Amino acid sequence: MVSIPEGFHDLFEKATFAHVATLTDEGLPHVTPVWIDYDTADDRLLINTERGRQKERNVRNNPGVGVSMTDPEDPYRFLSVIGEVEEVTTDGARAHIDELARRYQDVDEYQPTIETERVMLRIRPDRVL
Template identity: 80%
Template sequence: MASIPEEFHDLFEKETFAHVATLTDEGLPHVTPVWIDYDADDDRLLVNTERHRQKARNAEHNPGVGVSMVDPDDPYRHLSVIGEIDEITTEGAREHIDELARRYMDVDEYPQPIESERVVLRIRPDRVL
């Protein structure tokens, strides 16, 4: 298992967008832009989504994932992670999306209606590039 280098932790404190790649049932890549977070204590990337969305459905049958992000202040500074979603949890997911909304949208609560159920994809980094 790899770790996110300390010098890249700041990417998870600003409005950094990441692209997450999962695999469909047919083995085809599905890439989507997401808000990204990091649990430094557990060394897990965090992606908050809804259970009915394609990336969450893909993760149910194939936990392999690729994540890339570019520093919004310096497009030549980037981080790529290959890993595995080792947990899909609803625990704290609603509060987490509100935290992300504060960072990315400067609002107190996530403004979009929840269509199914909020979940957090916890990604274990196996390789960091």
């Protein structure tokens, strides 16, 4: 099993933006900037999104994704992951987006108002560059 190297865990403790690439029904790439998190216990990348967004629809049809991020303090330090969305879940997603909002925006609760429901994409890393 591939893991995120420990020397890069700090990227998930600061406001590091990532880009997630998914494939549309037509097989075209769709790339979106996202907030990113990491479940060290399960070795899974976590992306929180709203039900019905393009990336969420894409991974339901094709779970393969690419994720890249650069250290906000050193743009030459980066992490790139190729993996698969193993699960799309609402379990804990609402609390998780508030946790991310504290890290990325220094606020207690995520804004804007959520239109549908939050979901988490749990990504298994298959290759780490």
